[in-house]
Amino acid sequence: MKIGFIGLGNMGAPMASNLAAAGHEVTGFDIANTPPEGVAKANTVQEAATDKDVVITMLPNGAILQAVASDIIPAMKQGATLLDCSTVDVESARAVASSAHASGLSAVDAPVSGGIGGAAGGTLTFMAGGTDEGFAAVSPLFDIMGQKAVHCGPSGNGQAAKICNNMILGVTMVGTCEAFALADKLGLDRQKMFDVVSTSSGYSWSMNAYCPAPGVGPQSPADNDYTPGFAAELMLKDLRLSQQAAEASDADTPMGARATELYAQFVEEEEGAGKDFSAMLPRFVSRRRK
Ligand code: NAD
Numbered sequence: 001m002k003i004g005f006i007g008l009g010n011m012g013a014p015m016a017s018n019l020a021a022a023g024h025e026v027t028g029f030d031i032a033n034t035p036p037e038g039v040a041k042a043n044t045v046q047e048a049a050t051d052k053d054v055v056i057t058m059l060p061n062g063a064i065l066q067a068v069a070s071d072i073i074p075a076m077k078q079g080a081t082l083l084d085c086s087t088v089d090v091e092s093a094r095a096v097a098s099s100a101h102a103s104g105l106s107a108v109d110a111p112v113s114g115g116i117g118g119a120a121g122g123t124l125t126f127m128a129g130g131t132d133e134g135f136a137a138v139s140p141l142f143d144i145m146g147q148k149a150v151h152c153g154p155s156g157n158g159q160a161a162k163i164c165n166n167m168i169l170g171v172t173m174v175g176t177c178e179a180f181a182l183a184d185k186l187g188l189d190r191q192k193m194f195d196v197v198s199t200s201s202g203y204s205w206s207m208n209a210y211c212p213a214p215g216v217g218p219q220s221p222a223d224n225d226y227t228p229g230f231a232a233e234l235m236l237k238d239l240r241l242s243q244q245a246a247e248a249s250d251a252d253t254p255m256g257a258r259a260t261e262l263y264a265q266f267v268e269e270e271e272g273a274g275k276d277f278s279a280m281l282p283r284f285v286s287r288r289r290k
Pocket of ligand 1 (some may be wrong): 006007008009010011012029030031032033045058059060061064068085086087088112113114115116229230234237
């Protein structure tokens with residue numbers, strides 16, 4: 001396939017590289033970064049989109065996605081597919097899809113989980129929204145960049161799945177960290193706590209696969225002084241998207257709202273920026289009950 005790739009940052013560059021290594025003809029554009037090896041350089045965003053079968057975007061947020069989409073949609077050839085893999089708000093994803101459809105294009109929103117390691121290793125999970133035809137058109141690319149793709153329904157549903165998943169993740173990480181902090185105060189050894197909870201009804205991915213306590217459970221960012229991993233500010237971004245969606249759809253999400261407040265405080269007032277999101281554990285340990 002002829003592929004345009006817009007947004008060659010931490011995630012986009014290795015994803016574009018994997019597509020090129022698999023034999024696709026990939027042309028990339030980024031306002032700041034040069035393309036990785038094997039990816040041709042476009043001088044403008046329109047050039048990256050012209051005459052391509054699929055144009056992939058991997059951008060910071062919905063406003064930037066909407067601006068880029070309005071530049072590239074008129075340049076794309078009829079029947080081509082616009083595949084957005086960024087994490088953005090559901091409304092932006094749906095707005096971009098409807099302008100793509102109005103111009104005779106297919107559109108798929110497919111945010112990812114798996115992080116920079118998954119992008120480099122080609123092991124991402126894609127959560128996709130769009131038509132059956134759109135999903136089928138880009139499935140071979142999901143197979144190269146990832147290990148799993150779930151078609152979640154019409155446009156915007158990929159983003160919906162992503163923010164619901166990450167809202168659960170933020171809430172369970174906060175719950176796991178505060179429980180460890182309580183266990184410390186009660187004189188319960190962290191390893192014993194892990195041994196019980198990881199095989200009891202309190203288990204979760206946060207406890208079992210990504211334990212926030214150093215030296216306990218499988219290797220995780222806690223064992224590397226909370227170097228991300230998944231940075232607290234990225235968790236805050238996703239939690240804010242969940243609250244924006246909850247507001248727009250009139251959904252009651254009190255735990256998501258509280259997790260958002262805690263991560264906002266941690267990132268913006270307590271030097272949590274640049275730390276892994278599991279660094280909530282030392283944060284709780286250093287505080288007293290209010
Ligand atoms: P990044 O900031 O490293 O990359 C974004 C890139 O977009 C940058 O290189 C920037 O120069 C480029 N860009 C910005 N505006 C542009 C424009 N108008 N035209 C062309 N390029 C433009 O971010 P990232 O970590 O690669 O994340 C990308 C997306 O993936 C985000 O939506 C993020 O939420 C999501 N995501 C990231 C991770 C992660 O672990 N980093 C995990 C899952 C999802």
